[in-house]
Amino acid sequence: MHLPKYKTWINYVTLIGLSILMVFPFIWMLFTSIKPKNEIYSGTIWPSSFHFENYIRVFTETKMLVYLWNSIYVSLIVIAFQIVTAILAAYVFAAIRKKWVQVCFVLILATYMLPSAVTYIPSFVLLSKVNLLDTHMGYIFSEFISIFAIFFLRQSFSQVPSEVIHAAKLDGAGHLKLIFTVYIPYCKNAIASLVLITFIYSYNNYMWPSLLLKSEENMFVTIGLRRLFMTQAGYGMDFPLAMAACAVSLAPMFILLAVSSKRIIQSMASLYVNK
Template identity: 75%
Template sequence: MARVKKGLNYLILFLLMFIMIFPYIWMFLVSIKPKNELYSGNILPSTFHFENYLRVFTETKMFLFLGNSIYVSLIIIVFQVLSAILAAYVFAMIKKKWVQFCFVIILATYMLPAAITYIPSFILISKMNLLDTHLGYILSEFISIFAIFFLRQTFVQVPKEVVYAAKLDGAGHLRLIFTVFIPYSKNAIASLILITFIYSYNNYMWPSLLIKSEDSMFVTIGLRRLFMSQAGYGMDLPLAMAASAVSLLPMFILLAVSNKRIINSMSSLYVNK
């Protein structure tokens, strides 16, 4: 009975895994198909056209779009994680009523739809003459409410005995942050880095309102333009699918590198509950 239950669980997990990865498998198969077989009904192509991936970098500006998205996302990660660490420390350590009230206000703003902030943010960035610049977008993503909340929930789980021992040893606020809280929360910070990168890398609506010049475009906007200009009505769908597959590589690499820390972070949160 136990073996049957275990086998059934593995079967369900396999089916769920297949459902989740099937769109990526279909995308890859379409990217290597000849154009005349797109609507043939065959899953596997008769000939494999891997040159579509070479065309992504020779016939489009995909390399430029990837570079823009990656370096802007990395800068945003640095600012968001550092600001979140400092803010989370304050909200986790200082128990004064006005500090906790500020935390509640910050969480309340997180409940607002992001679209509400587009118009005032656009006006502010316009008055700063930063439209169509990466700096304007970076400044608009300087702080993340989710990151503050996520790290605050991790920081409150730091053993009080360790904090008191560090204080008795003469540790100030900065020393506490860098010698106690960050080492204790390194798995959660790794998870936050991955989440922040995925959000920033995949963000489309807000960057599309700010960025208009082609040389400053991110990969999401570039893919949209590619689908509209070269893949419209299925004219060159394999090229568009190859570009989409290439755009996923940075996220797969980051996930492979930080996979172990993410699992440890999630498991520690579960155990501490």
């Protein structure tokens, strides 16, 4: 009789425990960022005194603002290109039911199965031939199209009711009008989710930018943090400064998540219901 109630409590306790485990590294990072240097290896989480000036030092003694600006504005440009190309490609693969279109879709998905490292050498060679190494434009061109974005939106576009599509076609809607008046409004939550996913991927991307970008004024926040750890946090010299820089680097993603979390939940819920 009381078994469902016990199951509910067990679920809550499990979720709370997992949440604490997930949040603990961030709590440790925040407390470490305001600790004195001599307490880094003390074994205690709570600092004896709070040194919030470490956050001021992040902007005065490092080039964190440059790193943040590079990562944010390049990520926004990459988002714009990937969303536009993904919408157009997803419409073709979802709306045109011809055999050769589906074959092309399978071939595109096959390229997604390749490890991303396989593309580094040919991409590096191509960018070097057009003198785009160590430039943001070279990185943007290399991230112009996302196979994942195409697949993600194609799955969402495939769930648009056929009755709505036929009604729009009876009203004389062409391809572009169908995209902007039917597909995009119907899948706006999925597009919002994709924007967040793309931003997180581009903002956190490290391996390819580290091979492509060498000058400090062009570095992204991921490369800048590694440089900061190597120069400031090596052997625990200034670990609180490095942790403060890590906390600052997370701010854009937390802001974006807070703004778009409602649409993400709605998108995931709609996908679940449609299944």
